Amino acid sequence: MTTLTTNLATVGISPGGHLMHPIVRKLAAYGPLAPEEQAVLAGLGAGAQLVEGRLDLLSEGCVPDSAVLVLEGVACRYRHRRTGTxxxxxxxxxxxxxxxxxxHLxxxxxxxxxxxxxxxxRVPREVLAGLTTQYPAVARALRLAKLAEEETTREWVMNVGCRSAIERVSHLLCELHERLRAVGWATKAGYDLPLTQQDLADxxxxxxxxxxxxxxxxxxxxxxxxxGKRVDILNLAALQEIAEFQADYLRPAVA
Amino acid sequence: MTTLTTNLATVGISPGGHLMHPIVRKLAAYGPLAPEEQAVLAGLGAGAQLVEGRLDLLSEGCVPDSAVLVLEGVACRYRHRRTGTxxxxxxxxxxxxxxxxxxHLxxxxxxxxxxxxxxxxRVPREVLAGLTTQYPAVARALRLAKLAEEETTREWVMNVGCRSAIERVSHLLCELHERLRAVGWATKAGYDLPLTQQDLADxxxxxxxxxxxxxxxxxxxxxxxxxGKRVDILNLAALQEIAEFQADYLRPAVA
DNA sequence: ATCAAATAATAATATTTGTTAATCACGAAG
DNA sequence: CTTCGTGATTAACAAATATTATTATTTGAT
Structure with a gap:
């Protein structure tokens, strides 16, 4: 938690301001949001809880009745093989x-x-449904965000499918940099990243x-x-060059 | 074209019957569709064209104004790296x-x-939009189909990310078998597959x-x-075992 | 402050997969 | 019927990456 508040300081956002709500910050990139919409979105984070690392938020086989909104930190989707990997x-x-x-699943x-x-x-499905029906701009932004997520998954197929080891790792570091920067959690110099090398390997x-x-x-x-749970970028251009990184897949252009 | 008509015969579907329209067949798996809905969906294939192999339907960088509906054959999404792969x-x-x-992009x-x-x-965006607003059951089925597509992409990340060569190829063959069977283009014994080994490699x-x-x-x-453009399955159980194939990702359960 | 556990670093070796190149099979075009 | 081009097949070799093992370092707990 010390780390978390420290980070808030380093990105220069005063607690309490709307922009500190990362979902507002993220969705606003897809088009203007009215103050009311921003407030409602920010409200989704109201009942947020701190969760320690390496803990399942949703487990394979469960039938979730609410979505998960991440406000700080890094979470992931994963699956295990029978071999353990x-x-x-x-x-x-x-x-x-x-x-x-x-x-729906x-x-x-x-x-x-x-x-x-x-x-x-946690965002109950009814809350989410109400939000999208009541605020078309929010619904649209969420749809575009989902598109970006799909593009990202396809990019990952590219990454593991046809890039070398150093290219894969570089690409991942570039993607994280770009996505974290979009919500104020990274600077040009780098970002905090609480992953082990095993996580990067997986x-x-x-x-x-x-x-x-x-x-x-x-x-x-x-x-x-x-x-040290930190990524320090010494030469961003070189990193992006190694990765052949093209950030456009992260931000679907507006039609 | 000879192949195509031959195939129609082998799967035992008389031309003209509604079930020969694969999109109806596919979407009906996600819930019942009224005859009118089936007819409208089938109508999407009305202006279909035959396209030869290895031809771009949509090219990187273009701004498509219509979706593409595949009625017969195998198409793909792909990207090139600068290295040519x-x-x-x-x-x-x-x-x-x-x-x-x-x-939207x-x-x-x-x-x-x-x-x-x-x-x-080709399905113009207006036609698609009209369809989904007018027929909620169709909209829902399309949404579920899209979910299945997303699950599939994630499964591909699994495949290239953590399976060995023989497992990857087996898994791909299993997936194609399952998906083609769902629309009547495969039997237990196998299916036609007009791919080169280079395509499988890519x-x-x-x-x-x-x-x-x-x-x-x-x-x-x-x-x-x-x-010979054909996959003959000699031992499906063994194939699925090698691939650790679990078909559930292809059919999101209905909530 | 100390200890235990987790993570990181490195080396030696094994395995998988890629690359190159040569030959073979086959269908399409003339 | 022949020729040509594409894709399939195989072998020999090279490169990338995995595995195993050992030691350091860091982190977290007491």
């Missing part, structure tokens, strides 16, 4: 709502868990040992330093 | 509508192309040579024979 299929960052639609076929400690709020489809090798290489190249 | 991120099979939502950041020759129809993140090795191994194991 874990694959992370998405990160949930501040402002991310997981999931707009899975309330029966049993969940993957789990959602915190990685580092998080501040999260995300990129590499072994933890090889992730370590890649991170060392990136450090020696003076591109980025990852460690 | 291609990653296929989704298959579009008969009954698949690509894409319900990308009409500006420029497309991936391409859609036929693999084998296809019969496809899907699974392997080299074409290694795909060949894996297919040989599966053949020698008497599990499945892939060749």
């Amino acid at each position: 874990r694959q992370i299929t998405a990160y949930l960052l501040p402002g991310d709502l997981c999931d707009l639609d899975f309330v 029966g049993r969940l076929n993957h789990s959602v868990a915190t990685l580092g400690s998080c501040r999260v709020a 995300t990129t489809g590499l072994s933890n040992v090889h992730v370590n090798r890649v991170l060392r290489q990136l450090r020696l190249m003076r591109v980025v330093e990852v460690g | 291609r990653q296929i991120t989704a298959y579009l099979l008969p009954g698949d509508l690509c894409d319900l939502d990308f009409v 500006g420029r497309l950041n991936h391409s859609v192309a036929t693999l084998g020759s296809c019969r496809v129809a 899907t699974t993140g392997l080299s074409n040579v290694h795909v060949n090795r894996v297919l040989r191994q599966l053949r020698l194991m008497r599990v499945v024979e892939v060749g």
